[in-house]
Amino acid sequence: MSRHRNVRNRSYSDDYDYDDVYGHSVEEDSCLSPGDNSQFLYDRSRNQQAISSFLEQHSNIEEEAEDEADVSRPSLDRRDSLDLRSLHLDEADEVRLMSCLDELRNVLGDSISDNILIQTVINHNYDFNKALDEILNTNQSKEPKKPKLDPVKPVVLVDNVKAPVITIADKPKVIATKLEPKTAGVIKGFKVDASSESGSRSHTPRSQSPAAGYMSPKPEQSEERVTFKAKENKIDPNLQYSNERGSQKDHLYIVVIGHVDAGKSTLMGRLLCEMGEVSQRTLHKYEQESKKMGKQSFMYAWVLDETGEERVRGITMDVGRAQFETKTKKVIILDAPGHADFIPNMITGAGQADVALLVIDATTGEFESGFELGGQTREHALLVRSLGVSQLAVAINKLDTTNWSQERFDEIVNKLKSFLKQAGFKDSDVTFVPCSGLTGENLVHPPTEAGLLEWYKGPCLLDVIDGFNVPERPVAKPLRLTINDIFKGTGSGFCVAGRIETGVLNKGDKVLVCPLKEMAEVKSLSINDMPNNVAFAGDQVSVTLSGIDIQNVFVGYVLSDPVQQVPVTTRFEARIVVFNVKTPITKGYPVLIHYQSLVEPANIVKLKALLNKSTGEVVKKRPRCLGNNSVAVVELEVGRPVCVERYKDVKELGRVMLRVAGATIAAGLVTDIYNT
Structure with a gap:
């Protein structure tokens, strides 16, 4: 058995020999075996009782905390929230569900339990607006109506003369006297005296702040609770673009x-x-x-x-x-x-x-x-x-x-x-x-x-350059950002560079990295090396991402809206125009697809129809081959999933180029996407 120094019990004197090197095995009086110090040894019979008493005490503290939380927040009970695994959702639906839940919590806070939110979102097919409307309407109908004591609705007005307070059913009620309509103003749903507004700043309780979900008057001002329907936090993209x-x-x-x-x-x-x-x-x-x-x-x-x-x-x-x-x-x-x-x-x-x-x-x-x-x-x-x-x-x-x-x-x-x-x-x-x-x-x-x-x-x-017309920016469509470069940033996370094809991207947004379908967060973004809080369709941006590994992101991937996701497939239909080919295009013809920054090997697995170049009418179904300057509908298949959009839905992501042996042989528009 090796010898150990008893460092704790050793007394260090002034004449201590510092030439002694740590780790040397020497014979000294201070070298005692740990066995002589029983207080440092673990005793199962002694410690087991102490641990059990600690756990019991800790559980009592947790129960008291839970009781206090139940009193202060009776509607919130996290224990009754559903396990997402029991819902048997696929990965895409689970991402959409979590995105809707985050938006609902931003509006409603913790007033509604998780199981109600989840069931409502699923019932409305992950539609945030419909789910929010149902929850608000349900809560409004469940709220008990208080009996009206007076057929005339009480009006809260402030007058220079102190109003007498009459108590009815142990509840104070303010009766306004000497009403002067000219001095009464309406602000945020309450009538106040214009002089008091200009003369001194009114002390508004926190519950009446517009930042809160509702505005409730003081008990002495009104016996009716005033509620405002929660509004969606999202800003209209077109309005945001015009403002910015x-x-x-x-x-x-x-x-x-x-x-x-x-x-x-x-x-x-x-x-x-x-x-x-x-x-x-x-x-x-x-x-x-x-x-x-x-x-x-x-x-x-x-x-x-x-x-x-x-x-x-x-x-x-x-x-x-x-x-x-x-x-x-x-x-x-x-x-x-x-x-x-x-x-x-x-x-x-x-x-x-x-x-x-x-x-x-x-x-x-x-x-x-x-x-x-x-x-x-x-x-x-x-x-x-x-x-x-x-x-x-x-x-x-x-x-x-x-x-x-x-x-x-x-x-x-x-x-x-x-x-x-x-x-x-x-x-x-x-x-x-x-x-x-x-x-x-x-x-x-x-x-x-x-x-x-x-x-x-x-x-x-x-x-001539100044006279060009700027194309209309599709900011109202769902977010689509094509990645054409990836690099390590100076801070935490990593950066991707690309063009926002459609939609709006804000700092702090959650995005879906497709076709991998992993969630990431936008930590920061810059346009032309200048930091910005928001970027719009048509902008070339550098985005710092967190929550995802850099090894899982590649050039050609797309940052997508988590709810309205970009389609991912391995097989799609395209209408192509053939330029110049040395050999006719036949079934099984191998090509390289150039799609934005993505270069992917593919095969033309089906020649569906040959079209008239002028009218677009079908000239021949299932042709055997395609020659120079021909227009046709073909079916393409790639080896791994890619993100594509139909041309009629998103023009910016509906175009493909076909190249063979260093030459461009055809260009096409995506007409249909097949589920794979």
């Missing part, structure tokens, strides 16, 4: 697209410099660094291309972000990559945009290579139109290399007009602007070049 954003400039998200090396980043970087969004010190730094690398013409592109790899390779790889303000709008730029290898990133940026800016390289030969089959000009235009962007500005860039030739400008415009019309853009929604990103001509200010002034009288690029 009514005085601010409209937010407009614009995606910059085009063929690789068309000058997208340089054009936007020069625009930001002209707008004063980039300091001269930063611009000088970019100029010196780009000179060292032998890429001085890329100095403006570095404003948006921030990563080292993007600057070394001279191409945009991820979606760059910047913002500036026009006369009427706050514009957020989404600089999408133009290289064919980064089309998925471009789709992510286009899915977050309201309008698009298509940049064209006017240099001889460059426009043709980007516009012909295989170039990104065509594909980008088709993608943004398929993703719901209807307004387009076309910047004919680098026109200074052709000495501002009107013939070259007209040639490009004529070719693009016919193609964009076929892609679905209206002529009235497309504007063509000649400009130069490197020199800054016709970007922010009207043109000054003599060669351009000879034939161009239109607006500059900034005026």
